[in-house]
Amino acid sequence: MRRRGEKILFYVCVVALWQVVYTLRVWPPYLFPSPLSVVESLQAGLADGSIPTAIGVSMRRIAIGYAVSVLFGILLGLLIATSHFLESTVGSLVLSLQSLPSICWLPFAVLWFGLSESAIIFVVLMGSLLSVTINTESGVRNVPKIYLLAGRNLGARGISLFWSVLLPASLPHLVSGLKQGWAFAWRSLIAGEMIFVSLGLGHLLMMGRDLNDMSQVLAVMTLVMLLGYLVDRIVFVNVERQMRARWGFTTAT
C-alpha cells in the first residue's frame, strides 16, 4: 500500500513538473506541449478509432512474431545445448547475431517478402529469437546434475527425462529468456513500423511527426511504454511470482 502511494506521488510530481515547465514557456508549445494536450490527443485518437486500430494491428504482429520465435528459439536452444558440434558452430553464430540490432533485418525482409505483413513479422521474430535461444541453451546447460541423476535413478529415460526433468529444471532461465525476448520483440516491432509504412503504433508515431503534432508523438510514446510495461507486469511478473512460490530462492537441494 505504502509503495503504491509512493509510486502515485512520484507520477503526480512528474506531471506537475511538466506542467510547470510548460507554463514557464521554456520551449514553445509546438515543441513542448502541455500534459493536457497529450491527454486530449490520446482521447481524440481513441474516439476516431485510430489508436485502437493501431494497437490491434501491432498486437497481432507481435503475437505471431513472438510465438514463432519462442517455438523456434526453444527448439534451437535445446539442440545447441545437447550437441557439442552445434554448440561450436551454430552457437557462435547465434552469439554474433545477437549483437546485430534486429531492425537491420528490415531491408533484408523487405527484399525477401516485399512490403507485406510477413516482412515486419520477420523483424519481430528476429528481435526475440536469439534471446530465447541463448537463454534456453544456458538454462539446459546449467541444470544441476543431481536432478538428472535423481531423475534417471527414478526411472526417467530419454523423452520422459527431457519432459519431466530437464525442461522444468531449466524453467527459471527459460522464463527470463522469454521475458527478455518479449522486450526485444516489442522494440523491434515499433522500430520496424516507424520505418515501414503501414498501420500500427510505430506508424502512428511517425504520422505525428509528419503532421508536426508533438502531442500525438508523446501520446503514442506513452502508449508504447504503457503497453510494454503492462504485458511485463501482467504476464511475466505473475509467472515469476508463481515460480518463486514453488522454487523458493534455492536452486538445488
Added chain:
Amino acid sequence: MIGDTLLDTASQRAGRVNPELHQQVKLQVEKVSRVFRTPNNGSLKALEDISLEIGQGEFLCIVGPSGCGKSTLLNLMAGLDQPTSGEIRLDGQRVGGPGADLSVIFQELGLFPWLTVLQNVEFGLKMRGAGRRQRREQAREYLRLVHLSGFEHSYIHQLSGGMKQRVALARSLVLQPDVLFMDEPFAALDAQTRDLMHEELERIWKQTGQTIAFVTHNVREAIRLGDRVVLLTFRPGRVKSVFPVDLPRPRHLEDPELALRAGAVLAQLKEEINKAFEEEYGRATQR
C-alpha cells in the same frame, strides 16, 4: 565378550552374510575392481578385489577414510558405473545398468523444486506408467510412513532439512526397490535432526523390510544403524574388516556398548586415516 562378536573369520573378511540372520543373499559383489584413468594418462586404482554380500532385508553400512572409494563402490552396486573387473549380481542376475529396482539417495537429495511433495513421491511411479489414482494412493501411503501426511501440497523449499530427507526416503521407498543405497545422506544435518533421522530410518527399515546399503564416514552412525559394518582400506579400497553388530534395537547413540563397538572400528579406521595422511603428506613434501 566383545572379542567373540568381532571374530575376524575368513568368511567375515570376505563379507559373506550371516546365514543365521539373513537366509537369502540379495546383492553379491564379487572380486570387483575399479580403475580410473587420470588426465595425464596414468591410472588410479580406486577399488581392488572387493567381495561383499548383502542379505535380503539387511542393513549394511560401509565406512572408510575419505578417498577409500566408498561412493565408487556404491555407484557400482547401484549400476551407475561399471566395474573394471569382477561382477555384481542382484538375485543372481548381473547388474547391467541403473534402474528403479536399485534406488539411490544421494547426499544432495535432488528433490524436484518444481513439484509438490506428493508429486515428488509420485514421480517414479509415473515413470513406471502407473495410473493416476494408484499413484496418488501409494504416494500418500508412503508419506504417512515417513510422517509427512500434512505436507503433501508443500513445495520443497518450504521444508526443513529433516523433512526433505523424509521426502527423499518416501520417493525411493514407494518404488519398493530391491536395494536402497544411501550415500552419506545425513552428513549435512545438525546433530538433533540426525538423531531423529536415525530413529526414523530404523523404524521405516523395520516396517518395510527394505534392504539397505548405507555409506558413511561416521563410525558411530554405522554402528547405530547397521546389521554389519564393512570397513574399507585407504586407496585402493579393499575390505579391511567386517564387523557384525548384534546389539538389540532400537539402538541409541549414547549407549556405552555402542560406543565400545565404535571404538573397535575406529581403532582400525585410524590406521587407514594415518596411511592416507602419510601418503598425502609425502606427496606434499616431495614437491
